[in-house]
Amino acid sequence: MTHASAVAVCPGCHFHCRLDHYQCGLGAYRWEQSQKAEGETGAPATRPAAAKPAAAKHHANASADVRIEHLLTVLPHKLRAAAGERVEDKLLCAVMRRRGLAAPSIMAKLLYTSPADLQPSIDALENAGYLKIVDVEGRPGFMQLTAEGMAEGKRRAARHVAAYRDLLSCLSAEEQAELVALLGKLMAATKTA
Numbered sequence: 001m002t003h004a005s006a007v008a009v010c011p012g013c014h015f016h017c018r019l020d021h022y023q024c025g026l027g028a029y030r031w032e033q034s035q036k037a038e039g040e041t042g043a044p045a046t047r048p049a050a051a052k053p054a055a056a057k058h059h060a061n062a063s064a065d066v067r068i069e070h071l072l073t074v075l076p077h078k079l080r081a082a083a084g085e086r087v088e089d090k091l092l093c094a095v096m097r098r099r100g101l102a103a104p105s106i107m108a109k110l111l112y113t114s115p116a117d118l119q120p121s122i123d124a125l126e127n128a129g130y131l132k133i134v135d136v137e138g139r140p141g142f143m144q145l146t147a148e149g150m151a152e153g154k155r156r157a158a159r160h161v162a163a164y165r166d167l168l169s170c171l172s173a174e175e176q177a178e179l180v181a182l183l184g185k186l187m188a189a190t191k192t193a
Contacts, residue, residue, distance in 0.1 A: 095107065
């Protein structure tokens with residue numbers, strides 16, 4: 001019996017994916033079952049080494065469309081993590097690109113989150129002295145970067161660009177150009193779809 005989507009986190013990439021449950025989730029499922037058994041006997045729960053090869057194998061055996069979907073889902077998270085990118089960094093740089101003044105609701109849309117989820121990052125940047133909340137034409141609640149915030153935004157943006165260039169250095173110049181062309185083609189297809 002197979003399932004259309006994995007209910008366990010993929011043991012290879014640690015993200016939920018749509019690969020067949022018994023291909024993707026088998027290693028994680030076996031580990032969960034062994035944890036339950038060890039919990040009953042009092043033995044320490046350790047992840048078996050067998051979970052990792054099963055995870056690597058299922059990616060190679062999946063169809064191309066499923067592998068592409070999986071990569072497009074997981075890769076942005078991995079790239080952001082590898083570049084050390086945080087919500088505060090993204091918010092600071094996004095406000096900076098708006099010439100230092102922006103509404104939280106607009107920033108939330110740009111960063112694919114909600115104003116409520118963005119509030120802790122706004123508070124952290126405000127406490128650090130990088131932005132302040134101001135009124136604009138009688139409308140309260142706008143974020144405005146301070147001089148320190150603008151300078152820090154430029155520093156973080158430079159670090160962000162350098163980190164991504166370092167990550168992409170595993171690809172040759174020709175491969176990078178091909179990747180840009182392919183991603184551009186996908187972006188164009190989403191506009192017409």
